[in-house]
Amino acid sequence: MVPQNHFYFTLLGKLYEGQNNQTALSYFNKALTLTKADAEKQVINAHIDNLHLRND
Numbered sequence: 001m002v003p004q005n006h007f008y009f010t011l012l013g014k015l016y017e018g019q020n021n022q023t024a025l026s027y028f029n030k031a032l033t034l035t036k037a038d039a040e041k042q043v044i045n046a047h048i049d050n051l052h053l054r055n056d
Contacts, residue, residue: 004034005034006031006032006034006035006040006044007031008031009027009028009030009031009034010027010028010031010043010044010047012024012027013025013027013028013031013044013047014047017047017050017051018054021051021054024047024051025048025051028044028047028048028051029048031044032044032045
């Protein structure tokens with residue numbers, strides 16, 4: 001059973017970051033859908049922004 005919390009998907013995004021950025025992005029986006037805390041959303045969005053900077 002796959003955990004349905006933002007920590008799990010954020011971790012997966014970090015693990016894929018730099019290896020497969022498209023997969024990392026999908027995990028970060030999933031994490032965003034699972035969190036309600038604004039502070040956590042800011043952290044996840046920062047990870048997403050970093051992915052976009054790497055792709056430019």
